[in-house]
Amino acid sequence: MDNKTDEFHHLPRWFQRIIPLLSIILSILSFSYVMHLYSLESLVFAQWIRFIIFSLISVVFILAAIIYFFNGALAWKWFIGGFGLLPILLLLQLIIFLLTIVRTAVDAIFQGRLPEPVRTFIDNYPSKFDVVILAVLFIAGVIWMINKLRNKKG
Known part of the structure; x- marks a missing residue:
């Protein structure tokens, strides 16, 4: 077992259960920001980079929510990975x-x-x-x- 898996097992049980919900909420928030950036008439280079990073964050949080149903500890790694961006x-x-x-x-x-x-x-x-x-x-x-x-x- 690695460090992230140990962290997951030491979390309160109620928090372990809401990780998918938090992942979905954060994914929706970051995806809505991506849509806001996309709706701007002129996307400059920095906006495109933000667009790409927030898209990645959205995907990582959605995957964390999906992975949770198969492996909670692995979902925790993906959840933390989303924040790592x-x-x-x-x-x-x-x-x-x-x-x-x-x-x-x-x-x-x-x-x-x-x-x-x-x-x-x-x-x-x-x-x-x-x-x-x-x-x-x-x-x-x-x-x-x-x-x-x-x-x-x-």
Whole structure:
């Protein structure tokens, strides 16, 4: 038995029984978001990546619900696997944010005037979502560095 199977067997029985329901609900939610993305008139590259990832999440959650009826522990692995795709979305948002910063800096250099692009950047980016992501990453980085320094001293 591996670690995920052990986790499944240690879950409360009521939670083990609602895993298929949770999988179906999460699949419907992610599939409805996919349909929303598809209904947008112009899908840019980042939207297509979101579209693909949310489609994968939907399929994984549906498969987890189906697999549950044959093997609950394996369904738990698929259920956790569906959540494992969410960090890819956060990474995508971070990459878009960093590319926007680079594009704004290059535009400012070629225009020869910094205040206008910086003002535009401040007005448009970072969104509240980007600020939360960067704050969490910054805090995680600081904690990681503190732990590394603490381990070197001890």
